[in-house]
Amino acid sequence: MKPFSYLRSLLTVVTIATMAAIAQPAFAELTAAQKKAVAEIAQQLRDAESLYQAGNYAESGKKLDAMVDAIDKFIAKGGPDAFDAVTKAFPRIVHNHALLELEGVTLKPFVQPERPDAAKAAQMKAEAKAKPAAEPRPTTRTRRPMPEPAAAAGPSFVSQIAPILVQRCGSCHINNSRGDFNMATFAMLAKGPPAGTVVFPGDVVASRLIESIETGDMPRGGGKVSPAELQLLKDWVLAGAKYDAPSPMIPLAALAANAPAGAATAPMAAEPPKDPSLRAATGSETVSFARDIAPILLANCNGCHIDAMQVRGGLRMDSFAALMRGGDSGEIVLPSRAAASLLVKKIKGEEGDRMPAGGRPPLTDAQITLISKWIEENATLDAPDKDQPLAVMASQAWANAATPEQLSERRAEMARKNMTLIGSTSSKVIEQPVDPFFVIGDVGEGTAKAVADAAKRAMAKIKQTVDASTIRGNVTIYVMPKRYNYSEFAQMAERRSLPSDWQSHWRYDGVDAYIALIASSTDSDDILEAKLAGPMASLAVATRGTDVPRWFAEGVGRAVTAKLYAREYAAVENWNSGVLPAASAMKDGNQLVKNDLAPEQADLIGYGIAAAILKGQRRQYDALIKGLEKAKFEQAFTAALGASPAAYADRWKPYAAAGLEGRKR
Numbered sequence: 001m002k003p004f005s006y007l008r009s010l011l012t013v014v015t016i017a018t019m020a021a022i023a024q025p026a027f028a029e030l031t032a033a034q035k036k037a038v039a040e041i042a043q044q045l046r047d048a049e050s051l052y053q054a055g056n057y058a059e060s061g062k063k064l065d066a067m068v069d070a071i072d073k074f075i076a077k078g079g080p081d082a083f084d085a086v087t088k089a090f091p092r093i094v095h096n097h098a099l100l101e102l103e104g105v106t107l108k109p110f111v112q113p114e115r116p117d118a119a120k121a122a123q124m125k126a127e128a129k130a131k132p133a134a135e136p137r138p139t140t141r142t143r144r145p146m147p148e149p150a151a152a153a154g155p156s157f158v159s160q161i162a163p164i165l166v167q168r169c170g171s172c173h174i175n176n177s178r179g180d181f182n183m184a185t186f187a188m189l190a191k192g193p194p195a196g197t198v199v200f201p202g203d204v205v206a207s208r209l210i211e212s213i214e215t216g217d218m219p220r221g222g223g224k225v226s227p228a229e230l231q232l233l234k235d236w237v238l239a240g241a242k243y244d245a246p247s248p249m250i251p252l253a254a255l256a257a258n259a260p261a262g263a264a265t266a267p268m269a270a271e272p273p274k275d276p277s278l279r280a281a282t283g284s285e286t287v288s289f290a291r292d293i294a295p296i297l298l299a300n301c302n303g304c305h306i307d308a309m310q311v312r313g314g315l316r317m318d319s320f321a322a323l324m325r326g327g328d329s330g331e332i333v334l335p336s337r338a339a340a341s342l343l344v345k346k347i348k349g350e351e352g353d354r355m356p357a358g359g360r361p362p363l364t365d366a367q368i369t370l371i372s373k374w375i376e377e378n379a380t381l382d383a384p385d386k387d388q389p390l391a392v393m394a395s396q397a398w399a400n401a402a403t404p405e406q407l408s409e410r411r412a413e414m415a416r417k418n419m420t421l422i423g424s425t426s427s428k429v430i431e432q433p434v435d436p437f438f439v440i441g442d443v444g445e446g447t448a449k450a451v452a453d454a455a456k457r458a459m460a461k462i463k464q465t466v467d468a469s470t471i472r473g474n475v476t477i478y479v480m481p482k483r484y485n486y487s488e489f490a491q492m493a494e495r496r497s498l499p500s501d502w503q504s505h506w507r508y509d510g511v512d513a514y515i516a517l518i519a520s521s522t523d524s525d526d527i528l529e530a531k532l533a534g535p536m537a538s539l540a541v542a543t544r545g546t547d548v549p550r551w552f553a554e555g556v557g558r559a560v561t562a563k564l565y566a567r568e569y570a571a572v573e574n575w576n577s578g579v580l581p582a583a584s585a586m587k588d589g590n591q592l593v594k595n596d597l598a599p600e601q602a603d604l605i606g607y608g609i610a611a612a613i614l615k616g617q618r619r620q621y622d623a624l625i626k627g628l629e630k631a632k633f634e635q636a637f638t639a640a641l642g643a644s645p646a647a648y649a650d651r652w653k654p655y656a657a658a659g660l661e662g663r664k665r
Contacts, residue, residue: 030078030081030082030085034081034082034085037070037074037078038074038085038086040070041067041070041071041074041086044063044064044066044067044070045064045067048064048067051063052100057100057105058105060100060105061100061105061106061107064093064100064107065107067093068093072113074086075113075116079116080115083115083116084115087115090113090240090242154236154238154239154240154242155232155235155236155239157186157241157242157243157245158244158245158255160232160236161232161233161236162252163256164225164229164232164233165183165189165252165256166252166253166256167256168219168224168225168229169183169218169219170252170253170595170596171595172219172220174252174253174598175599176496177495177496178220179193180194180195180495181193181198183252184251184252184253184598185248185249185250185251185252186243186245186248186249186250187248187249190248192208196208198212199237199241200241201237201240201242202237202238202239202240202241204234204237204238209233209237210230210233210234210237213230213233214230215311216314216316217311220318220319220387220389253596253597253598254585256596279335279378279379279380279381280380280381280382281380281382282380285374285377285378285380285382286373286377287370287377288382288397289320289374289379289380289381289382289383290382290393290394290396290397291394291397291401292370292374293370293371294320294390294393294394294397295394295398296363296370296371297317297323298390298391298394300356300360301317301356303358304356304357304358305317306318306390311327312357313327313328314327314328315327315328315329315332317390318390319386319387319388319389319390319393320381320386320387320390321386321387324379324386326342329342330342332346333375333379334375334379335375335378335379336375336376336377336379337375337376338371338372338373338375338376339372341375343375344368344371344372344375347362347363347367347368348368349362383396383397384546384547384632392510395510395511396510396546398511399510399511402473404472404473404474405473406473407472407473407474407511408438408473408474410473410511410512411438411476411511411512411513411514412438412440412476414476414511414512415440415476416429416440418489418492418493419440419442419478421492421493422485422488422489422492423488424442428442429441429442430442430444430445430448430479431448432445432452433474434452434455434456435474436459436469436471436473436474436475437452437455437456437474437475437476437477438474438475438476438477439451439452439477439479440476440478441477441478441479441480441519442480442481442485443479443480443481443519444521446521447481447519447520447521448479450519450521450523450525451477451479451517451528451532452477453525454525454528454529454532455477455532455536457529458529458532458533458536459536461529461533461564462533462536462537462560462564465559465560465563465614466537466540466541466556466560466625467540468536468539468540470540470543470544471513471539471540471543472543473513475514475536475539476512476513476514476515477514477515477517477532478514478515478516478517479517479519480517480519481518481519481520482518482520483518485518486498486502486516486517486518489516490516494507499600501574503517503518503531503571504516504517504518504531504532504534504535505517505535506536506538506539506542506557508542508543510546513539513543515532515535515536515539517531517535519531524568526565526568527568527569529564529565530561530564531569533557533560533561533565534557534558534560535557537556537557537560537561538554538557539553541553541557541625541628544625544629545628545629545631545632545633545636546632547632547633548628548633549593549595549633550599550606551602551603551605551606552606552609552610552633552637552645553606554603554606554607555603555605555606555607555608555609555610556606556614558572558575558603558607558611559607559614562575562576575604575607578604579604579607579656580608580656582600582604582605582608583604583605583608583652583653585601586601586605586649586653588646588649588650589645589646589647589648589649589650589653590646592606592645592646592649593644593645593646593649605649608652609648609652612652612655613641617641620640620641620642621640623640624636624637624639624640624641627639627640633645
């Protein structure tokens with residue numbers, strides 16, 4: 001049984017909302033027969049609701065299809081009055097469609113009908129009476145191109161709303177599932193996170209999507225929604241949150257990429273002026289914000305001002321930039337003026353209620369001294385990104401200061417914790433610490449040892465391309481005996497689903513560095529090496545700098561695997577087949593650099609680019625890898641290859657497209 005919060009946009013609420021809509025004054029224009037038809041439609045909706053709640057999704061889908069067919073016939077026979085009686089149900093039908101498709105139910109495509117012209121409807125009725133044997137009129141469900149939405153219908157989701165969501169929310173909620181919320185498709189947006197629906201058609205106040213933007217809660221990470229874009233989103237919700245693409249399962253990134261040129265979004269807001277209060281550290285400070293201050297804030301302000309659903313006093317501290325913006329009372333940090341800063345006054349109890357509130361103990365004198373000293377030293381930032389979440393910033397600061405031994409110990413602790421998430425007990429888990437690896441998994445000792453030996457061989461083979469021995473601390477290797485265990489690990493430890501053809505993958509977050517793979521006693525030595533070599537090479541690249549993008553690190557890993565194990569590892573052929581269509585679907589290099597592509601598409605393009613560089617520009621590649629130790633990725637890439645990553649991708653795309661055309665011939 002689905003929890004009620006999950007069903008708020010489903011058939012329970014749909015029934016109430018739809019019946020309320022149908023019961024409006026338009027009823028006065030209907031005949032007795034039409035009123036009976038409306039009642040039958042409502043009953044079909046109630047039946048679909050009951051079936052869905054009982055978990056009988058297939059039958060619920062049949063009822064929904066039957067209801068929509070009935071609406072089509074009702075409008076075809078009744079004309080404008082009939083259309084007006086049911087029009088408010090259309091957005092809710094789209095929501096039902098989306099949620100049932102998420103359950104794997106195949107439904108007839110739902111195309112929102114247009115309002116029949118009154119004069120034309122009267123003429124058609126007259127013709128029907130004069131020619132009773134005429135062919136039956138097609139219903140509104142006849143497959144046809146989606147008409148351009150009328151101005152009164154509200155903004156177009158495809159050309160106006162999807163591009164905003166992809167650009168402003170894509171990195172957290174399309175490419176990732178921050179807060180357990182992924183809206184890669186309209187179906188997933190309609191479903192909302194486990195906490196409840198975020199879009200209620202016609203109700204801006206109840207729609208969490210709008211509220212979170214208006215309050216400044218979202219987007220995080222430095223993104224901005226301009227006033228014009230926010231108004232578009234509001235207008236879309238008020239008009240019924242209508243969806244004007246053929247299927248709610250189409251990725252939003254694809255909709256945005258194919259939106260008509262010039263018709264899509266409102267003008268983007270200009271970049272805000274640089275905040276003079278955001279001062280970079282000079283190196284002469286005695287107190288580090290990332291290492292010393294961020295951990296104090298995380299430990300004492302969480303729940304009220306960090307990771308809070310409703311922040312107190314309008315003050316959010318999820319990032320350095322948010323902290324410096326202040327709250328309802330204005331700025332709380334005045335650089336070089338600790339005694340006058342509201343933050344210091346509040347933690348000392350000198351103004352209003354002492355912070356932290358909620359019964360938490362006050363900060364220690366040592367902690368207050370650290371915060372005051374940081375402010376007196378001009379409240380500088382010693383991390384690369386002012387919008388980086390404090391938790392990530394603090395973890396990376398700790399990792400940068402930690403010894404390799406401390407990193408290895410922390411990673412081993414995290415590995416044991418992750419194994420418990422997938423139901424493994426300490427009595428079942430095998431640990432194989434083999435420097436520089438920590439192998440762990442619910443497998444036999446023989447399999448664990450085979451993986452450890454294969455990892456050492458793979459590490460030696462990839463050294464010609466990238467030296468993995470420079471990774472600080474041991475790399476954790478999770479070994480899963482079956483795909484089910486591998487998928488469960490991704491769901492529980494990473495909160496995501498993995499492509500069905502993956503056999504292994506890597507992850508690095510500034511602290512943890514690991515490889516997860518499926519391995520069994522029947523795998524050959526070469527296959528085990530192939531599963532490990534690519535992720536190991538990717539980790540070696542990703543750990544070289546603070547901002548190496550995933551697409552490049554993953555691309556190098558796949559290119560190394562293809563070079564060493566193309567014959568043994570079937571995945572290589574899949575990559576080769578996929579890279580060219582992925583490149584063809586990319587509009588330009590900026591999409592890649594700005595993370596506006598689906599993860600798997602970006603991975604394939606990264607593979608194609610990395611393979612091209614390694615094949616024809618090896619000297620430049622070596623210069624890039626060396627440059628990552630001193631410069632940011634874009635600077636190092638541009639210096640080594642003579643073009644920015646976006647420009648290089650633009651130059652590479654025709655080469656890839658030519659390859660695709662060659663294959664077609």
